[in-house]
Amino acid sequence: xxxxxxxxxxxxxxxxxxxxxxxxxxxxxxxxxxxxxxxxxxxxxxxxxxxxxxxxxxxxxxxxxxxxxxxxxxxxxxxxxxxxxxxxxxxxxxxxxxxxxxxxxxxxxxxxxxxxxxxxxxxxxxxxxxxxxxxxxxxxxxxxxx
Amino acid sequence: xxxxxxxxxxxxxxxxxxxxxxxxxxxxxxxxxxxxxxxxxxxxxxxxxxxxxxxxxxxxxxxxxxxxxxxxxxxxxxxxxxxxxxxxxxxxxxxxxxxxxxxxxxxxxxxxxxxxxxxxxxxxxxxxxxxxxxxxxxxxxxxxxxxxxxxx
Numbered sequence: 001x002x003x004x005x006x007x008x009x010x011x012x013x014x015x016x017x018x019x020x021x022x023x024x025x026x027x028x029x030x031x032x033x034x035x036x037x038x039x040x041x042x043x044x045x046x047x048x049x050x051x052x053x054x055x056x057x058x059x060x061x062x063x064x065x066x067x068x069x070x071x072x073x074x075x076x077x078x079x080x081x082x083x084x085x086x087x088x089x090x091x092x093x094x095x096x097x098x099x100x101x102x103x104x105x106x107x108x109x110x111x112x113x114x115x116x117x118x119x120x121x122x123x124x125x126x127x128x129x130x131x132x133x134x135x136x137x138x139x140x141x142x143x144x145x146x
Numbered sequence: 147x148x149x150x151x152x153x154x155x156x157x158x159x160x161x162x163x164x165x166x167x168x169x170x171x172x173x174x175x176x177x178x179x180x181x182x183x184x185x186x187x188x189x190x191x192x193x194x195x196x197x198x199x200x201x202x203x204x205x206x207x208x209x210x211x212x213x214x215x216x217x218x219x220x221x222x223x224x225x226x227x228x229x230x231x232x233x234x235x236x237x238x239x240x241x242x243x244x245x246x247x248x249x250x251x252x253x254x255x256x257x258x259x260x261x262x263x264x265x266x267x268x269x270x271x272x273x274x275x276x277x278x279x280x281x282x283x284x285x286x287x288x289x290x291x292x293x294x295x296x297x298x
Contacts, residue, residue, distance in 0.1 A: 006195065022184070024184065034179075034182055036178075037182070038213040038214060039167070039217050039221070040217040040220045040221060041221060042220025042221060044220070044226070044227055049293060050227075050292055050296065051296075052296035053292045053293055054227065055229075062213070062216055064216040065213075067209060067212070068210075069183060072185040074185075075185045075186070076185060076187060081187055081189070081195075082189055082195075082199070083189070085208040085209070085237055086237060087234075087236040089232075090232060092230055092231055
């Protein structure tokens with residue numbers, strides 16, 4: 001396998017306005033695996049009896065789990081393999097429940113070709129078109145030999 | 147001893163309150179995280195590929211590290227019942243499988259009107275190198291939240 005073949009888009013191949021999406025139904029398994037990976041067993045995520053007494057009424061997904069779908073796009077689709085995450089800024093706007101289907105969307109908004117840095121805007125939308133998360137961030141797209 | 151299954155309400159939080167969590171990042175963490183999120187960037191899951199990057203070996207997902215912020219907020223400060231409102235992080239240095247990272251979260255501002263607190267966050271590796279820093283806004287649990295309310 002040639003190293004260059006699996007690389008994502010380099011900064012010269014990207015344009016402002018480029019967009020990619022990734023959708024996933026958030027399962028109970030995702031939430032429990034995420035809880036064990038991060039050791040975050042906040043009862044709001046893993047305790048149904050407790051969650052009934054919260055504002056949300058049932059277990060919600062970890063916000064960081066939803067954010068991670070953005071990381072999926074960056075690392076596998078746009079710019080894709082070889083991309084390095086530099087920084088991120090996120091606001092959680094609505095809860096995500098078990099069984100919700102979340103579509104993450106990343107749009108390239110700014111390119112600095114000399115420094116190999118790209119700024120992106122991101123959002124996650126549920127099956128009812130409610131925006132559950134909004135954010136932006138900076139990445140380094142993969143470099144390709146000319 | 148009666149340990150309350152509830153985090154700190156805003157009245158019990160002070161500026162300067164600090165909490166920590168440390169964890170050795172294992173290969174299973176990275177593989178599991180890749181499976182949950184579908185983020186199989188070869189920088190992270192492909193040793194041959196990673197060997198040719200300037201990191202020389204696979205790095206850990208930045209978002210997996212950011213998720214440790216969620217751990218402290220959801221289990222320690224403010225603790226159970228807290229809700230993350232927003233955050234901002236910068237990934238400064240790579241983390242490799244086998245590294246032990248410690249996250250420090252510190253309360254820097256309290257907004258009683260909106261029941262929210264602003265926190266600074268910092269992640270260091272076993273060599274004292276800062277690998278991530280940032281801030282976040284969190285809503286602590288309210289006094290009437292939890293089992294009692296569920297039964298009512």
